[in-house]
Amino acid sequence: MGRTTWYDDEGLKKGEWTAEEDRMLVAYINEYGLGDWRAMPKRAGLQRCGKSCRLRWLNYLRPGIKRGKFTPQEEEDIIKFHSLLGNRWAAIAKEMPNRTDNDIKNHWNSCLKKRLVRSGIDPMTHEPVVNVKANSSSTTSSPTLTPSSSTTSSPFSSTSSARLLNRLAAGISSRKQGFDRIKNVILSEPRQAVKEDALMISRKEAEEEVNGCFMESDDNLISTTSLYELLSEPYDMYQSDFGLEVDDQFDLFLEIPTLGQDLS
DNA sequence: AACCTTCGCAACCGCAAGGAT
DNA sequence: CATCCTTGCGGTTGCGAAGGT
Numbered sequence: 001m002g003r004t005t006w007y008d009d010e011g012l013k014k015g016e017w018t019a020e021e022d023r024m025l026v027a028y029i030n031e032y033g034l035g036d037w038r039a040m041p042k043r044a045g046l047q048r049c050g051k052s053c054r055l056r057w058l059n060y061l062r063p064g065i066k067r068g069k070f071t072p073q074e075e076e077d078i079i080k081f082h083s084l085l086g087n088r089w090a091a092i093a094k095e096m097p098n099r100t101d102n103d104i105k106n107h108w109n110s111c112l113k114k115r116l117v118r119s120g121i122d123p124m125t126h127e128p129v130v131n132v133k134a135n136s137s138s139t140t141s142s143p144t145l146t147p148s149s150s151t152t153s154s155p156f157s158s159t160s161s162a163r164l165l166n167r168l169a170a171g172i173s174s175r176k177q178g179f180d181r182i183k184n185v186i187l188s189e190p191r192q193a194v195k196e197d198a199l200m201i202s203r204k205e206a207e208e209e210v211n212g213c214f215m216e217s218d219d220n221l222i223s224t225t226s227l228y229e230l231l232s233e234p235y236d237m238y239q240s241d242f243g244l245e246v247d248d249q250f251d252l253f254l255e256i257p258t259l260g261q262d263l264s
Numbered sequence: 265a266a267c268c269t270t271c272g273c274a275a276c277c278g279c280a281a282g283g284a285t
Numbered sequence: 286c287a288t289c290c291t292t293g294c295g296g297t298t299g300c301g302a303a304g305g306t
Contacts, residue, residue: 003275003299014276015299038291054292055275090294105295106273 013047017056021046025053026061059102066098070107078104078112083126 002016028044034057037050046053059065070078074096081092089101089108096104116123 002273002301016274036291050291051277051293052275058293059274087295101294102274109296110272 007047011047012049012052014052017060021048022056022061025057029057029061059100064098065100067103070099074099075107075112078108079116079126082108082112082123086124 003014005013005015007013024044024046028040032043037054040046040050041048041053044053048056077096078092081095085091087105089105092104093099093101113123116126120129121127122129
């Protein structure tokens with residue numbers, strides 16, 4: 001596997017690295033150490049640009065790199081850190097010292113992201129795929145429904161209502177946990193919290209997120225498309241996804257009107 | 265067996281941040 | 286303070302391998 005070798009306008013080699021090039025780079029770094037990537041290739045006798053050397057070292061040659069399949073625990077860690085840090089692969093890699101940011105990013109894009117989508121989780125928000133969003137153009141507090149070409153029965157039959165409530169409750173529960181974390185950051189010691197690698201969130205960002213929660217919980221509007229999508233899914237999925245009993249989730253659902261006050 | 269599609273991963277590119285001058 | 290240079294990061298691409306038809 002690898003890219004074809006070619007030379008750019010300045011005569012610098014591009015594409016796949018050979019074993020000999022690897023050996024030369026490692027030998028140079030072992031003898032002279034890291035630093036000045038721009039000058040390094042010439043000194044090491046390589047026809048490469050500094051950027052290419054740096055990348056090769058960091059992602060492949062550097063000692064202590066773990067290669068090969070990710071373990072379930074590692075995958076769980078990636079998902080966890082991604083939910084906290086987003087696409088900040090370098091920051092995630094710092095939490096997993098044996099893996100490179102490139103490796104983590106590749107595994108996320110090729111595998112984990114798709115897996116979350118299949119499970120009904122939005123890979124960017126890490127929340128169940130349900131569009132509970134503020135609708136600034138409307139003042140009504142009730143969800144409005146539009147007809148669906150594929151669904152003609154009422155969305156408020158007993159089973160479908162239960163499904164909807166479960167899904168809503170799960171989404172709210174997820175958001176609420178996220179909010180609690182942010183609230184603790186603000187109320188406890190924001191300056192200290194900013195320093196925490198796992199959070200890396202500024203006070204301003206945190207406050208914006210809090211305001212966002214207020215907006216969504218106060219307005220409490222659901223897109224009609226989402227409603228019909230929800231109602232077409234089997235009930236079992238909710239329990240397997242969220243591991244909550246119907247009654248537990250219904251209790252969470254009932255918290256909607258008080259969520260905004262709760263946050264204050 | 266041949267062809268096509270998907271997967272996995274190494275490497276490239278562009279951009280931004282931060283330091284040096 | 287402005288400009289240049291270096292480094293680091295994240296998104297994307299290219300290509301062989303593996304799997305499916």
